[in-house]
Every structure is written in C-alpha cells, then in structure tokens.
Amino acid sequence: MKTYILKRLFLLVPLLLGITMVSFLMLKSLPGDPVLNLVGERASQEIIESISKELGADQGFIRQYTGYLSLLIKGDFGRSYYTNRQVLDEILAKFPNTVCLALATMFIAIPVGILLGIAAALNRGGFIDRAMQAVTIAGVSMPVFWFGIMVMLLFSLQLKLFPPSGTGGLQFLALPACVLAVPAISTLARVTRTSMIDALAMPHVQTARAKGLLRRKTLAMHVLRNALIPIITIIGLDFGSYLNGAVVTETIFGWDGIGRFTMDGIVKRDYPVIMGCIIIGTAVFVFVNLVTDLVYLYLDPRIRLDEKNR
C-alpha cells in the first residue's frame, strides 16, 4: 500500500516535467509579446530592451526553460508580471478559498445528488424518476453566471439574507456553494440512477431478497455498495475540477479563488501566473485521482492496486 502510494506520487515528477515543458512551449509559441503587453504600445525601444533583458525574454527557449526549472526546484514560481508578487504566495493565499468553496459544494451535492439518484432508480419510469430527469437536465442546462445573478438578486438584494459578494465566512460561502452545487447534483443524481439500476439487476440482489433480507438492508449493503464506483469517479472528477477553480462562480460572487486568478493570468498573458496555476492544478488533480483510486480499493476489494497501475 505504502509503496503503491509512493510510486504514484513519484510518477508525478515526470508528469509535471512533461506538462511544464509542453505548456512552456505552447505559451512561447503564442502570437503576442508579453513585454509589449506590459509596457504598452508607446514605450521606447530602450525600455522594451531593458525589460526584456530583466525578464530574460531575450534568451533562447532552452535557456529560458532550464532557468525556469531550476528556480521551480527551489520552490520559486517567479513573480507576476503585473503585481510583482510571488506567484506561489498568491496561489497559497487563494487556494484555501477555493478549497473551502469546493468542499462546501461537495458537502451539499453529494448527499442530495445520491439520494435523488436512489429515489429515481427505485421508482424507475414513475413520477419521481421522470421529475428527477427533467430537473437534472434543467440543472445541467443552467448558465451558471445567469443562475448565480438571479439567486443573488433574490436572496441578497431582495430578501437581504446573504451578502451579495465577497470572500469570507459561512454567510459569504452559502450562495456560491449552492449555485455551484446545482450542476454537480444533476450529474451525480444521473450517474447514481444509472449505476443503481445496473446494480439492482444483478443476480446477487435477487438472492439476498430471496433469502429474506430486508429491502432496506439489501439496498444499503448489496446494491448501493456495488453502485458506488461510478459515483465515486464522478465525485472525484467534479471535486478535482472545483479545486482548479470555478471561474464563473468566483467571478460573479467576488470569491477570491484560484479560478479567477488563473483567468486573469490568461487574459493578461501573465506567463508565470499561468504556469504556476497549471503546475499546481495538475498536481492537485493527480492527488485527487490518487485518493479516488484508494477509495475504490477500500470500497471494492476486487480491484487490485497493480491492475489499476498497469
């Protein structure tokens, strides 16, 4: 077990190396010059040259890349071209906010989504099932930015129950988490439904019922447990993507998280910021995947570590 985890974490090194290399290459080959972006159109040639020298933009690709890597190993992600702050400090300051939002969202979405899915599966073809399908399709069709604004209008501007925007405690967290939870609940409920229907059709469920096990117990011990793997997969994927920042929700509710930071970086072509976000984002994603795999293992002893690791 320990060696498996270590092996997976060790694999992160070549992966990150590859990702940094490809992203670096892509950023470099983009049209548009960050130096010109920085100094504006009317700067004199000397200023442009001195700034390019300062940023190392006049050196070749290999030297730039190796220079970047050697700093990276020391934990230096560079400074933002615009704010001149350490990228790592900024990310570390914003990441807890993003984690908070992601956790709150999953805290709402997991129970609601799974319960909805179970209810629909048990009622297959019935009213609850059809209503659930309609609601969840509506949930994934909702433009988050519009839904967020409407929720804000109702709950914070009209009813004045929550502050409209900002980063902070529970009262700030409630609205964005609920808005973000809607699409998550929808996908989760649909996956749970399909997966439960599959599991219900398995012969061992019939056996369990035939030997006189209560319906409730059969569902909890035999059906749900078998249905959990795809559900966990979706939870892992959703959580991983929320940890990389929910750009739109963060923008609407003024939540100071990674998503907005990344988007600002992209729009301003702040290369150190973009690279930093990509690297941290990949590492987080890989870590979430690892945890998901370990959860599989716990839930379903038939899954072997080596098979997953092939």
Next chain:
Amino acid sequence: MKKTGKIASGVLIVMVVFSVMAPLLPIADPERIDLDALREAPSAAHLFGTDSKGRDIFSRVVFGGRVSISVAAVAAFTSAFIGFVVGLAAGYCGGKTDTILMALVDFILSFPSLLLAIAVSVVLPPGIYTVMIAIAFVGWTSFARIVRGQVLTYKEMPFVEAARSMGCGHARIAILHIAPLCLPISLIMMGIKLGGFVLTEATLGFLGLGVQPPTPTWGSMVSANRAYILSAPWTVFFPGLAIFVTAFCCNLLGEYLKERSDLRRSLRY
C-alpha cells in the same frame, strides 16, 4: 421521452427559424438607441422591456440567437469533423499513430475545458470565428474517443477481412467501409454536445471574450446589464432565459437521442 424529444426539437426549430428570419421580422432594430425609453419594464410595445440604452430587449434576444445558435451549430460540426477524422485515423492505424493521437486527446482533456476555451479566445482576435474555434478546440476530443472505439470494433469484423481479401487498400477500407458506419454515432454525439456548446458560447460572451458589441449576444447582454439588476431585472432575466431554454431543449433532444441509440451505457449517464 419520445414526446419531450419532439417538443424540444419543435421549440428549437422555432428558435432557429426566428434567428434566421430575424432581419425580416417586424421587430425593432436591436442596435437602435432610444434615450426616451431607458430601462422600461416589459410592455406591449417592448415585450421584454428595454435596456440601459433604450434598446428593445426582445429583438436583441432574437438577434442574439443568431450568434448563439450558429456558433453552437458550427462548433458542433467542426468538432464532429475533426474528432471523426482523428478517431478514424487512431482506431484504424493503431500502433504509434493511435498512441500519439490519444495522448493528445488526454492532454487536452486534462485541462479544465472552460479555461482552455478562454485561453484560445484570448490568443485569437475576438470575433465569431474565434468563439467557434475555441469551442471546437475543446469539443472534438469526445468525438475522437467515441469514433475510435467504434472503429476498433468494426476493424475486427469479417466484412473488413473480406474487403482486404478482395484487394481493397487501407484508405478505401477506412473511408468507404468503416467510416459510414461511424457516422450515426457522430451525429448523435452532436445532438448530445450541442447544449454544452450553447452554454460555453454564452459563458465566453459573459466573460467578454465572445462576439464583441454592438452585436447582441445572450452572454454579453447578461454581463452588460448586471449593474441594473435591482432596478431593471428584466434586462438580465430574458437573455439568460433564452440561453437556458435553448440549452435545455438541446439537452432534452440529446437525452432522447441517447436513449434511442442505446448510447446511455457507454456514456455512463
């Protein structure tokens, strides 16, 4: 499901007809500024009210549909085409081609898709083609995956062997014998993906990265009128509702297609 599928496609057809016919319809000019009618509530004269420059929101929504629907449709076709070609090549050639192409797919899928679309729209000059490219750039991967899977199954079938033994070349087998069999699934995928593409277009528009003003788009209308949400909520409500209804109908249609084609299992939900 059959009935909802029909209703959804009916609504979509009406929307498409409205968008295509927009310049011919007897509605106000969507870009005409009327300083005497600022932020008027919905009435008989202005069905959806007017915005902060006195422009008629109903006609802006109708004209905005031209952008949203055409972008989503073109992006769907482009994604399907690229995905089809890549999937066919990867599945049929196998070996190194397969490994490289699928690694590319995995690489693109490893980024949050919205951020990637944002990155593409920042790099290219703003405009309607940029939005189409940005959406297709992210969207083709799922087509490639599903077509590749299909090709892998068909490749082993006796009719391929028969064609080989009759002396058909690889290109002929791939294009004339296998590709037509993968067309239905690509069309179905297009239906399934359409709703998501509508939402991505709207989101890019909302973030200011879509088709630029004064051309009305649903997403940019929501963001431009956000400031007046308390005094004139209809300026935000109706464009957003248009996005929601379009995406909802597309997704209902996709759901219907998914059920009919038995794709539900392989798509997981």
